[in-house]
Amino acid sequence: MKLGLILGDQLTPDLASLRVLDPQQDRIVMAEVRDEASYVKHHKQKIALLFSAMRHFAEELREAGWQVDYHAYDANSEFKSLIDVVEHHVQTTGAERLVLTQCGEYRLQHAMDRKWAKQLGIPVDVYGDDRFIATTSEFADWADGRKQLRMEYFYREMRRKTGYLMVDGEPEGGKWNYDADNRKKWDGKTPFPNPPVFERDEIDQDVIALVAEEFADHPGSLDAFHWGTTRSQANAALGFFIQYCLTNFGDFQDAMVRGERALFHSLLSPYLNCGLLTAKQVCDAAHQTWQDKRAPLNAVEGFIRQIIGWREYVRGIYWLHMPHYAKENALNNKRALPRYYWDGDTRMACMSDCFKNTFDHAYAHHIQRLMVTGNFALLTGITPEEICDWYLAVYADAYDWVELPNTLGMVMHADGGYLGSKPYAASGNYIHKMSDYCSGCHYSVKTQTEEDSCPFNSLYWHFIHRHRNDFKNNHRMGMVYRTFDRMNDEKKERIIARADTLLNRLDDL
Numbered sequence: 001m002k003l004g005l006i007l008g009d010q011l012t013p014d015l016a017s018l019r020v021l022d023p024q025q026d027r028i029v030m031a032e033v034r035d036e037a038s039y040v041k042h043h044k045q046k047i048a049l050l051f052s053a054m055r056h057f058a059e060e061l062r063e064a065g066w067q068v069d070y071h072a073y074d075a076n077s078e079f080k081s082l083i084d085v086v087e088h089h090v091q092t093t094g095a096e097r098l099v100l101t102q103c104g105e106y107r108l109q110h111a112m113d114r115k116w117a118k119q120l121g122i123p124v125d126v127y128g129d130d131r132f133i134a135t136t137s138e139f140a141d142w143a144d145g146r147k148q149l150r151m152e153y154f155y156r157e158m159r160r161k162t163g164y165l166m167v168d169g170e171p172e173g174g175k176w177n178y179d180a181d182n183r184k185k186w187d188g189k190t191p192f193p194n195p196p197v198f199e200r201d202e203i204d205q206d207v208i209a210l211v212a213e214e215f216a217d218h219p220g221s222l223d224a225f226h227w228g229t230t231r232s233q234a235n236a237a238l239g240f241f242i243q244y245c246l247t248n249f250g251d252f253q254d255a256m257v258r259g260e261r262a263l264f265h266s267l268l269s270p271y272l273n274c275g276l277l278t279a280k281q282v283c284d285a286a287h288q289t290w291q292d293k294r295a296p297l298n299a300v301e302g303f304i305r306q307i308i309g310w311r312e313y314v315r316g317i318y319w320l321h322m323p324h325y326a327k328e329n330a331l332n333n334k335r336a337l338p339r340y341y342w343d344g345d346t347r348m349a350c351m352s353d354c355f356k357n358t359f360d361h362a363y364a365h366h367i368q369r370l371m372v373t374g375n376f377a378l379l380t381g382i383t384p385e386e387i388c389d390w391y392l393a394v395y396a397d398a399y400d401w402v403e404l405p406n407t408l409g410m411v412m413h414a415d416g417g418y419l420g421s422k423p424y425a426a427s428g429n430y431i432h433k434m435s436d437y438c439s440g441c442h443y444s445v446k447t448q449t450e451e452d453s454c455p456f457n458s459l460y461w462h463f464i465h466r467h468r469n470d471f472k473n474n475h476r477m478g479m480v481y482r483t484f485d486r487m488n489d490e491k492k493e494r495i496i497a498r499a500d501t502l503l504n505r506l507d508d509l
């Protein structure tokens, strides 16, 4: 008899490990445990979503004929970690082997590889996670010999592999990438669909009460807990996106609008990452929309690229370079994370709106993460470890394999430009161009050195100035340095002095 361990982000019926187990003979174990629920201070909604989705999945498995032993969270349990639970079950069931699918996170996979088989006294069989489009070794082969990686080239391989938007070996429409069409500010007219709000069943209610009680000191609120927790709700969320959002997804992908949490984004990442939806299912649905002529190419290509391109690419980088990737700090940052990343209280309107979205919904869309809260951390030189822990804690979709390369690589440029060629540093001008935040802000986006000048403006030039040496060989930064050098010395000095003042009182902004 074998014991199959299913982790919280493996809630998929045709998971590799389930395919090799036999419901007649083998048993499944799933467990809510302290160590997984608190290795960072996960947002309350992230824990509630995961625990409830796990409990629903256990039901789904039982209905399909599996014998499932489920450990609900108990703060006083003698079992604090997954290995504690598994050890207990191996002893009580007499299992001869433990079977599982490769963990999403290095932390857990490494612990398993190092000590589980020895501690349990039985073999541990780990199967590759084939819910992803590319295997980790396929990615490693592609990356082999390349000094710098570029998502675009990997993405083209994935287009060829999947056949999405391909016609006779060529990209649909003649171009691989329609990103240039996807940078519009919101037009102020196109109405935003209201994201679905799911009804709560008894399992959800139990879990919400449990999280409120046991994780009261974790960030975020449970008041607007709207995430789906079952496969059918996740499917409904996908259907909603395809029907009401995809058409405008491309055009307004980079836009930000005050008080609007999702715009035309899909809100599907938590389901993809915990296994309630698969990448193939989501991309098939989007591709079908294109084939039925129900959405434009820039939208469908942009959406599919995020999944078979970016999502797969960051996972590849993660597994190729862990564990040392997590320690990289190429820009030698030393500053602590400002207070408002945890309490949300700042006069910067853009940051305040992103924090509100984050704490109310365990969500912020990509440009909010990249160009507002991420950009600010980059410009102010926050230590990569602190900002990575923050992103890992506060979002419902956050798992180390996807959060770390996005934060450490894409946002913080702490891998020295391995993941992306140029830092996404920007002044307030970019935020002003893409949003309506600045009109309602305490600070003025038009000026740089006044008492009420937008902090992003001088901090941007401070970043450029202090990292001249780091970027001296980066051709994509040449133009920025030429602009800086054309400023007269007095102006430069005033900007740098203003930024220094801000850096000395960051918590007060």
Ligand code: FAD
Residues within 6 Å of the ligand: 264, 265, 266, 267, 268, 269, 270, 272, 273, 303, 306, 307, 310, 311, 312, 314, 364, 365, 366, 367, 369, 370, 374, 391, 392, 395, 397, 398, 399, 402, 403, 404, 406, 407, 410, 411
């Ligand atoms: P949409 O805009 O609707 O995009 C569709 C899908 O594409 C997403 O659901 C997601 O699966 C995928 N996707 C898009 N961009 C990326 C990307 N850069 N990397 C990987 N997948 C992508 N995404 C996570 O899933 N988990 C994280 O922990 C995470 N941390 C991030 C941290 C930072 C600093 C940044 C800049 C980005 C991070 N992202 C993360 C990527 C992206 O912001 C989210 O995937 C996206 O905002 C999720 O919302 P959505 O489902 O509405 O996405």
Ligand code: DLZ
Residues within 6 Å of the ligand: 006, 007, 008, 009, 010, 031, 032, 033, 034, 036, 037, 038, 042, 046, 047, 050, 103, 104, 105, 106, 108, 109
């Ligand atoms: C994120 C999370 C949380 C909050 N809790 C659990 C849990 O109690 N049990 C579990 O199996 N998984 C949980 N997860 C997801 C895990 O952190 C995730 O499965 C691993 O990190 C993947 O390597």
Ligand code: SF4
Residues within 6 Å of the ligand: 348, 349, 350, 351, 427, 428, 429, 431, 432, 437, 438, 439, 441, 442, 443, 444, 445, 454, 455, 456
């Ligand atoms: Fe953000 Fe600056 Fe605009 Fe205020 S003025 S919203 S701080 S970019």
